[in-house]
Amino acid sequence: MTNSRQIAFIALRDVHKGAYTDVALDRALQKANLSDIDRRLVTELLYGSVRRQRTLDFIIDQLAKKKSHQQPTELRSILHLGLYQLRYQERIPASAAVNTTVELAKDNGFAGLTGFVNGLLRQYIRLAEASPDFLELPENPVERLGILHSFPDWIIKVWWEQLGLTETEKLCEWMNQTPTLDLRVNPLLASVAEVETALKSAGVLARPIPHLPQALRLIGNNGSIQKLPGFSQGWWIVQDASAQLVGHLLDPQPGEVIIDACAAPGGKTTHIAELMKDEGKVWAGDRTASRLRKLKENAQRLNLHSIEICIGDSRNLPQFYDVADRVLLDAPCSGLGTLHRHADARWRQTPESVQELSMLQKELLAHTSKFVKVGGVLVYATCTLHPAENEEVITEFVAGNSDWQIEPPRPDSPYSAYTTPQGWLKVWPHNQDMDGFFMVRLRKTNVSE
Numbered sequence: 001m002t003n004s005r006q007i008a009f010i011a012l013r014d015v016h017k018g019a020y021t022d023v024a025l026d027r028a029l030q031k032a033n034l035s036d037i038d039r040r041l042v043t044e045l046l047y048g049s050v051r052r053q054r055t056l057d058f059i060i061d062q063l064a065k066k067k068s069h070q071q072p073t074e075l076r077s078i079l080h081l082g083l084y085q086l087r088y089q090e091r092i093p094a095s096a097a098v099n100t101t102v103e104l105a106k107d108n109g110f111a112g113l114t115g116f117v118n119g120l121l122r123q124y125i126r127l128a129e130a131s132p133d134f135l136e137l138p139e140n141p142v143e144r145l146g147i148l149h150s151f152p153d154w155i156i157k158v159w160w161e162q163l164g165l166t167e168t169e170k171l172c173e174w175m176n177q178t179p180t181l182d183l184r185v186n187p188l189l190a191s192v193a194e195v196e197t198a199l200k201s202a203g204v205l206a207r208p209i210p211h212l213p214q215a216l217r218l219i220g221n222n223g224s225i226q227k228l229p230g231f232s233q234g235w236w237i238v239q240d241a242s243a244q245l246v247g248h249l250l251d252p253q254p255g256e257v258i259i260d261a262c263a264a265p266g267g268k269t270t271h272i273a274e275l276m277k278d279e280g281k282v283w284a285g286d287r288t289a290s291r292l293r294k295l296k297e298n299a300q301r302l303n304l305h306s307i308e309i310c311i312g313d314s315r316n317l318p319q320f321y322d323v324a325d326r327v328l329l330d331a332p333c334s335g336l337g338t339l340h341r342h343a344d345a346r347w348r349q350t351p352e353s354v355q356e357l358s359m360l361q362k363e364l365l366a367h368t369s370k371f372v373k374v375g376g377v378l379v380y381a382t383c384t385l386h387p388a389e390n391e392e393v394i395t396e397f398v399a400g401n402s403d404w405q406i407e408p409p410r411p412d413s414p415y416s417a418y419t420t421p422q423g424w425l426k427v428w429p430h431n432q433d434m435d436g437f438f439m440v441r442l443r444k445t446n447v448s449e
């Protein structure tokens with residue numbers, strides 16, 4: 001049987017056994033010959049079931065005698081797929097969700113438990129029809145939000161401390177959406193209007209994004225990215241709106257020397273080269289060779305020649321001391337601002353991994369700041385929404401280095417919507433409808449300690 005639900009099941013089973021969601025999806029899709037519509041269904045069922053894992057487990061715990069984690073792994077995966085469709089996929093008729101899930105059980109070694117699967121799903125339908133709020137949620141507001149929107153309690157706490165309860169709930173809802181796709185047009189090869197027209201002629205609608213001169217947001221679901229017009233000609237690259245803000249905040253100028261210290265796969269490196277009209281030098285440093293190969297492919301496709309690759313740990317590159325007009329440190333982070341794109345990230349990160357990342361970020365900042373000439377600029381950015389990786393890193397750095405100052409964007413700049421009183425920029429996705437990001441521009445003065 002190679003139907004889309006069986007493919008989704010194979011991928012979800014692999015995720016429940018420890019695989020990364022995108023890797024499991026690619027592997028399962030490669031073995032199947034599915035139409036674009038079916039591929040989209042598999043992707044939606046898999047990503048949705050992984051995101052909503054905590055809620056789905058809670059429902060099983062409430063409806064079955066055995067807790068979800070006591071169920072055989074593969075049966076748990078099958079139940080997740082069925083419940084996900086019933087709870088979150090209004091377009092799929094309940095009868096289709098139940099019947100296909102029972103079939104999955106039959107075809108995957110649970111023929112003797114089809115009655116249990118059928119009974120549990122039908123009980124869910126009955127209870128949900130009687131009262132959509134039938135889940136017996138705990139009183140504790142953190143746990144309550146965590147179960148209802150499927151996040152670990154520690155993430156809810158981190159956001160709650162910054163936003164309060166109502167806003168945190170909005171952010172959780174935003175992070176459970178299917179992500180949108182933004183393009184960044186390469187102005188050296190095409191204009192935004194040309195790309196918009198080419199996409200339209202292929203039946204794909206796109207709209208510009210305010211304040212971002214190179215951005216287009218695709219409207220609706222699209223098939224393979226590589227098949228969209230202009231891809232092979234290097235007219236555009238996929239990059240979220242908030243990631244595009246980072247390049248503009250750095251504001252690189254033609255002829256300058258720029259070091260992008262954590263560059264791969266090159267979304268921002270290529271933006272920097274475009275903004276410099278491909279004149280000058282962009283050093284693209286990263287410690288991961290496989291990701292740097294991707295950077296090279298991107299630079300070649302976009303026909304950019306000013307980029308030079310440097311493999312290694314950016315905490316140990318003394319040859320770059322005092323050479324750069326500008327440095328970008330787009331630091332490795334916990335990715336709490338892009339949880340909608342990486343379905344399993346909320347289950348992989350932990351408070352401990354955040355502490356380790358925070359230390360690495362502080363070390364990277366201490367070293368890469370030495371690359372900047374006096375008078376030059378460093379932009380520190382992350383796609384996370386955790387203060388230990390953002391505010392704390394910058395506050396500590398500025399307090400310990402009196403020759404560095406935060407340089408807030410001008411009040412009349414397009415960044416004013418994101419600028420905080422401290423001078424750094426924070427993009428909250430539920431307010432700005434783009435990935436969560438933190439970014440700050442620092443300037444090196446000639447006043448030393």
Ligand SMILES: C[S@@+](CC[C@H](N)C(=O)[O-])C[C@H]1O[C@@H](n2cnc3c(N)ncnc32)[C@H](O)[C@@H]1O
Nearest residue numbers: 262263264265266267268286287288313314330
């Ligand atoms: C957030 S990603 C960079 C994304 C990239 N700037 C872009 O826009 O496409 C962080 C990168 O930091 C790299 N990295 C992690 N630790 C590093 C280190 N000590 N030195 C250099 N690169 C490092 C990772 O390999 C990863 O590619």
